[in-house]
Amino acid sequence: MLKISERMSEPTLDSMTFLNEVVGRYPKAISFAPGRPTPELFGVEKSLGLLRKHAPAILGRPDIRSEEALNEIAQYGRTNGIVHHHVARQLLQDEGLDLDSDQLVITNGCQEAMLLLLLTLFTPPRDVLLATEPVYLGITAAARLLGIEVVPIRLRPDGPDLDELAAAAQLLRKQGKVPRALYTIPDFDNPSGYTTSLETRHDLCFLARHNNLLLLEDTPYRMLRFESEPLPLLKTIDPEQVVLLGSYSKTIFPGLRLGFLSGDVEVSLAGRVVPLSQVVSKAKSLTSINTSPLMQATLASVLIENDHSLTSHAVMLSAHYREKRDALLVAMERHFSEDPKAPPGVCWNRPEGGFFVTVHVPFEFTMSLVEECAATAGVIIAPMSLFTFSTAHYRAIRLSFSAVALADIDEGVARLASFVQDRQAQSGRAADTAYRAASIHRRPAFARSEVDASM
Ligand SMILES: Cc1ncc(COP(=O)(O)O)c(C=O)c1O
Secondary structure, three states, rough: OOOOHHHOOOOHHHHHHHHHHHHHHHOOOOEEEOOOOOOOHOOHHHHHHHHHHHHHHHOOOOOHHHHHHHHHHHHOOOOOOHHHHHHHHHHHHHOOOOOOHHHHEEEHHHHHHHHHHHHHHHOOOOOEEEEEEOOOOOHHHHHHHOOOOEEEEEEEOOOEEEHHHHHHHHHHHHHEEEEEEEEOOOOOOOOOOOOOHHHHHHHHHHHHOOOOOOEEEEEEOOOOEOOOOOOOOHHHHHOOOOOEEEOOOOOOOOOHHHHEEEOEEEEEEEEEEEEEHHHHHHHHHHOOOOOHHHHHHHHHHHHHHOOOHHHHHHHHHHHHHHHHHHHHHHHHHHHHHOOOOOOOOOOOOOOOOEEEEEEOOOOOOOHHHHHHHHHHHHHEOEEEEOOOOOOOOOOOOEEEEOOOOHHHHHHHHHHHHHEEEHHHHHHHHHHHHHHHHHHHOOOHHHHHHHHHOOO
């Protein structure tokens, strides 16, 4: 029998599959699990129609016929992409970010951008990736697959814990390792929904520079803002220390498979200083040759049609997701605070954008409880333990409001509240039994720890 690489048994690779299987097994359950955008907002047909209209403009050659332009687009293309000028113009308009378009790398979704960075920046086992935790598994599972060590840095509601980051960097260096980069999602993080505060953004950039640590700034939800003013990108605060990662999956649609990375930071390759984009290009020529030029052209035609700004489109999307966020928060208040039967000890955050809310519960929401919750209460959630790699003991869950129907939100939360209440009653009874049994056997210390653990 062929023995496959040990790395393929990495547990993080299986946990998402398990969650998808639960979703598949209980099709009638109300699901707050997938972090997917709402398909009614995609406008696919309109986007595809724009391609023919704008084909010459996409190539910057208004003098040629549409058919000629389309044939050119459909050819093998430049490894780092053919629509980099259009993406750079959009970033300038929407973010005020003036990037050298030649250093932008257009990727097959943000996922490929992450993989390319792991492949090019890290030499395992010496180089270590730091990542805020809980974390989007797309990066940490990929790192593990490549044999790259990952060190978690606690994510607080106002951003990464900087004391922990400084201590981790110091400890790694003492061990002869190199803390190479920190992965972070400053705006409306997946999974937590947290946003890094202005102060923490500045302090993080300062700390990163001081420790020669690159910041990998992932921004897929940034334009989906529901309230307050946008905070500056880390890339704007310290352009030389930050690699910006972007995705059009949430602002246009995921089937485009389009993202990008800013490859303008300087790196040293065999004693020569070169832009990161040049090194990434070598790796990309082997991972995908290039990103589908037809899909790139579709993106560019949407950008051209919108005068290279997605701001007003994002305002429309944000209004939709804000309505769902508000419905979820109202339902949480109703079923977890106001209801006299509401289970105590549950609290949650109010995300200012994105798709996700963190809910703290008074017990560990294990994977087997996820299945039980789907089977008995008819509601599916994602446990926070799914997004961790240092510990599975997380008394929190992620509720995603993006893909659930507005009309189902209240009922879904009511079902969750009744499951949490039953679960607490059960653990209360279990604790009570354990306490009495322990008292009978005269082991009060053991009994106390049992009670604490189950609360
Ligand atoms: C934080 C984060 N980064 C990256 C991705 C992947 O993006 P893409 O669809 O562009 O590959 C996702 C997808 O949900 C995500 O949540």
